[in-house]
Amino acid sequence: xxxxxxxxxxxxxxxxxxxxxxxxxxxxxxxxxxxxxxxxxxxxxxxxxxxxxxxxxxxxxxxxxxxxxxxxxxxxxxxxxxxxxxxxxxxxxxxxxxxxxxxxxxxxxxxxxxxxxxxxxxxxxxxxxxxxxxxxxxxxxxxxxxxxxxxxxxxxxxxxxxxxxxxxxxxxxxxxxxxxxxxxxxxxxxxxxxxxxxxxxxxxxxxxxxxxxxxxxxxxxxxxxxxxxxxxxxxxxxxxxxxxxxxxxxxxxxxxxxxxxxxxxxxxxxxxxxxxxxxxxxxxxxxxxxxxxxxxxxxxxxxxxxxxxxxxxxxxxx
Ligand code: MEV
Numbered sequence: 001x002x003x004x005x006x007x008x009x010x011x012x013x014x015x016x017x018x019x020x021x022x023x024x025x026x027x028x029x030x031x032x033x034x035x036x037x038x039x040x041x042x043x044x045x046x047x048x049x050x051x052x053x054x055x056x057x058x059x060x061x062x063x064x065x066x067x068x069x070x071x072x073x074x075x076x077x078x079x080x081x082x083x084x085x086x087x088x089x090x091x092x093x094x095x096x097x098x099x100x101x102x103x104x105x106x107x108x109x110x111x112x113x114x115x116x117x118x119x120x121x122x123x124x125x126x127x128x129x130x131x132x133x134x135x136x137x138x139x140x141x142x143x144x145x146x147x148x149x150x151x152x153x154x155x156x157x158x159x160x161x162x163x164x165x166x167x168x169x170x171x172x173x174x175x176x177x178x179x180x181x182x183x184x185x186x187x188x189x190x191x192x193x194x195x196x197x198x199x200x201x202x203x204x205x206x207x208x209x210x211x212x213x214x215x216x217x218x219x220x221x222x223x224x225x226x227x228x229x230x231x232x233x234x235x236x237x238x239x240x241x242x243x244x245x246x247x248x249x250x251x252x253x254x255x256x257x258x259x260x261x262x263x264x265x266x267x268x269x270x271x272x273x274x275x276x277x278x279x280x281x282x283x284x285x286x287x288x289x290x291x292x293x294x295x296x297x298x299x300x301x302x303x304x305x306x307x308x309x310x311x312x313x314x315x316x317x318x
Contacts (some may be wrong), residue, residue, distance in 0.1 A: 001039040003184075004123035008032040008111035009160040009186060010280045010289055014169075014226040016204055016255055018154040020216070022223035023170045025178065026160040027317050029188070029274055034103040034116035036124040043096035050080050051097035054178065059103055066170060070183075081121045088122075088141050089131045096200065097128065098133040106311065109195035111279020114149060118142040124217050138162050152205070166317070168230055181236030183318040187269065187290045187301050188280070191261040192310030197282030200257045207256070215255075222251050233317075242276030242291050249278035257283035264307055272296070272303030 007028040014024025022194035045052040053066035055078055062078070078101065086094060099121065105113035119142050126133045131174040133141075156169045168176045225248050232240040249266060253257050258266075262279045262306035268291035269277040275291040292300045294316075301312040 001037060001251050002127035003035065003037045003125045005033045005035040005122045005128065006116040006119040006123075006161050007164055007223070008034075008113065009157060010111065010186075010287065011156065012233055012277075012280070012289070013229045013244065015156075015279075015281055015283070016201070016257060017219035017222035017226075018156055018169060018171060019152060019201060020208070021171055022205055022219050023168055023226045023230075024154070024156055025166070025168055025226055025233070026156050027166045028164045029111060029313065030164075031313055032103075032105040032111060034101070034104075034105055034113065034120045034122040036117070037100045038121075038124040038128040039098055040128070041098050045093070045096045047164060049096075049198065050095050051095070053082065054098040054099070055082065056098065057101040057103075059101075059184075068216045071204060077145075077149060078117070078121070079109075080148060083119050084293060085125045088133070088137070089126060089129055091129055091131075091308040092227055094129070099124070106190055108197075108286065109190050109281075110195050110197075110286035111188075112161050115142055115146060115161045118145045119158065119161050120270045133298060135162055139267060149198075153201075166311050168226075177250055178234055180233055182238050183316050184233075184238045184241065185294045185297050185314065187274070187292055187297055187304060188287050188288050188313040189265050189269070189301070189309035189317060190311040191259070191265065191285050191303040193261060194260070195282040195286030195287030196284055197286075198284050200284050202312050204255050204257065207212070211297040218251055218254060220246060225251075235241055238243045238291075239275070239292065241248055242274070243288075245276030246270075246277045252283060259284045261285070261308065262288050265304055265309055266290075268303050268307035269300055272300045274300050282307075 012025040018024035070075035139162040174223035274290035
């Protein structure tokens with residue numbers, strides 16, 4: 001039997017502009033995890049091996065042979081991960097096995113649930129078939145799968161989740177981690193609305209196509225915020241982060257990827273004493289993050305719940 005898990009993630013600064021080559025900062029969120037168990041069942045695999053691969057994901061009420069999930073149109077995302085992983089491992093007719101997927105990461109919330117399930121599945125299968133994959137290859141494969149589901153993703157989600165470390169991410173460049181000189185606290189709050197990331201990325205692309213110089217200038221401002229935030233985090237000047245978050249949020253609003261619900265949560269957090277707040281991830285739903293002093297984390301979380309947040313997570317970035 002093989003087991004693997006992968007954390008959720010949040011983007012601290014730089015979402016969307018990261019698709020256009022600007023840097024972004026992201027960190028793992030270990031309070032939420034995807035866990036995958038894979039085991040050989042000893043059944044006769046028969047003619048079509050995919051009939052003898054059972055995929056179970058109780059969180060979404062799924063228990064089905066792989067063959068059926070592959071026959072869906074389009075194929076079920078979990079089936080695609082399993083199929084692509086077996087291809088990458090060079091296994092074309094595996095003995096019967098079962099994959100069980102559990103995840104406490106809310107779906108479509110900006111916490112990277114899809115990428116985390118992919119990374120944990122890839123690792124569990126690599127272990128089950130005793131063909132270890134280096135992190136770089138896990139990341140590459142998870143990115144390939146992200147591309148099937150999200151159009152033109154930057155690769156930030158799969159990267160931070162594969163390496164489970166704070167990353168300073170620039171599309172297409174080797175992974176760069178950053179250090180946190182002074183831990184800081186965040187409240188993560190979920191609007192409860194699925195973030196339509198593919199749509200918001202696509203809409204922004206249309207705006208960019210219509211006026212590239214305007215949007216390149218906006219993305220450049222985001223890039224500058226990200227560089228300053230990294231410097232502040234690495235030197236322990238966390239007081240500088242609140243205003244940088246607010247400035248990043250204002251630019252995300254210009255990009256049309258915030259929403260009335262996100263704006264309401266951002267305002268509620270600030271009113272309750274947060275030092276800064278912004279949406280995190282694709283936007284128009286999903287999560288927002290608020291920078292708080294540890295002693296006010298609980299009261300900001302309560303204010304966010306009162307303003308409509310479906311779930312809050314208090315986390316310390318270190
Ligand atoms: C989604 O988590 C982050 C975006 O920047 C899209 C991407 O980087 O692929 C909105």
